[in-house]
Amino acid sequence: xxxxxxxxxxxxxxxxxxxxxxxxxxxxxxxxxxxxxxxxxxxxxxxxxxxxxxxxxxxxxxxxxxxxxxxxxxxxxxxxxxxxxxxxxxxxxxxxxxxxxxxxxxxxxxxxxxxxxxxxxxxxxxxxxxxxxxxxxxxxxxxxxxxxxxxxxxxxxxxxxxxxxxxxxxxxxxxxxxxxxxxxxxxxxxxxxxxxxxxxxxxxxxxxxxxxxxxxxxxx
Amino acid sequence: xxxxxxxxxxxxxxxxxxxxxxxxxxxxxxxxxxxxxxxxxxxxxxxxxxxxxxxxxxxxxxxxxxxxxxxxxxxxxxxxxxxxxxxxxxxxxxxxxxxxxxxxxxx
Numbered sequence: 054x055x056x057x058x059x060x061x062x063x064x065x066x067x068x069x070x071x072x073x074x075x076x077x078x079x080x081x082x083x084x085x086x087x088x089x090x091x092x093x094x095x096x097x098x099x100x101x102x103x104x105x106x107x108x109x110x111x112x113x114x115x116x117x118x119x120x121x122x123x124x125x126x127x128x129x130x131x132x133x134x135x136x137x138x139x140x141x142x143x144x145x146x147x148x149x150x151x152x153x154x155x156x157x158x159x160x161x162x163x164x165x166x167x168x169x170x171x172x173x174x175x176x177x178x179x180x181x182x183x184x185x186x187x188x189x190x191x192x193x194x195x196x197x198x199x200x201x202x203x204x205x206x207x208x209x210x211x212x213x214x215x216x217x218x219x220x221x222x223x224x225x226x227x228x229x230x231x232x233x234x235x236x237x238x239x240x241x242x243x244x245x246x247x248x249x250x251x252x253x254x255x256x257x258x259x260x261x262x263x264x265x266x267x268x269x270x271x272x273x
Numbered sequence: 274x275x276x277x278x279x280x281x282x283x284x285x286x287x288x289x290x291x292x293x294x295x296x297x298x299x300x301x302x303x304x305x306x307x308x309x310x311x312x313x314x315x316x317x318x319x320x321x322x323x324x325x326x327x328x329x330x331x332x333x334x335x336x337x338x339x340x341x342x343x344x345x346x347x348x349x350x351x352x353x354x355x356x357x358x359x360x361x362x363x364x365x366x367x368x369x370x371x372x373x374x375x376x377x378x379x380x
Contacts, residue, residue, distance in 0.1 A: 116289075116352075120353070132288065135291050141294050142295060146275075157320070159346075190292065194293050201323070209341075211370040212370070214372075215370050
């Protein structure tokens with residue numbers, strides 16, 4: 054029996070009982086938190102998986118477009134046409150709170166001149182494969198940002214779930230049994246003390262009565 | 274607050290991303306990846322840092338300290354040399370950490 058090293062007194066027992074109640078309430082709350090976190094995590098991670106597969110296949114297509122463009126254009130021309138981007142892509146960062154986990158929310162702020170003006174080069178000296186590649190990449194951009202957001206959220210939530218699970222387990226399997234055992238130990242000890250003082254009193258009473266009335270004939 | 278997006282990788286893989294407005298950090302030698310990452314993360318200027326898979330693997334130690342922070346989000350992407358499956362592996366490691374076993378990719 055794993056018990057806390059305390060004095061077996063009534064006051065200690067009351068204190069421990071209060072702590073036990075708190076521990077049980079904390080355990081219940083943490084368990085609820087873990088379950089809800091888990092539910093949201095599973096949802097998020099499934100979306101993450103879907104999105105990652107999509108992004109990876111589309112990126113592959115993009116790179117093949119770029120390879121094609123590189124094949125028909127000189128490397129120098131390709132590099133220089135991609136160099137001066139008109140677009141400035143940034144993200145507005147805010148945060149969302151999922152069960153006490155702060156996860157980032159990215160919303161893209163696109164400072165491109167207009168929708169059709171995503172190409173950072175003139176069309177005269179470049180191949181159409183390059184146009185395909187750039188437009189495909191541009192279409193993929195929102196998904197890329199969403200992927201970053203979700204994947205970071207999954208990372209943070211996984212860590213939090215692990216922490217919460219450890220806490221729940223330590224409360225459930227270590228702290229609460231220890232409190233319960235200690236309380237039981239104290240109450241048993243108190244009862245034992247009670248019984249021993251009762252027998253002692255009975256014994257004393259017998260001795261006193263014997264002394265007064267001389268039942269045993271010892272005192273003549 | 275508005276922050277930028279950075280991408281680190283070999284020049285072949287990432288040059289296209291410059292056209293859509295990301296900031297390129299060319300790193301053709303994976304052994305200098307962690308040095309570059311330190312430079313990129315200095316000053317908290319980027320909210321998202323994409324990396325090609327080789328760079329992602331080469332900088333694992335430097336990345337660790339950002340695991341607990343909301344930004345920057347460091348995300349691996351396949352480069353021109355093809356997909357090595359690091360992204361999926363990372364995802365299943367999250368599931369394993371949270372659930373205890375990999376329930377998403379097992380089947």
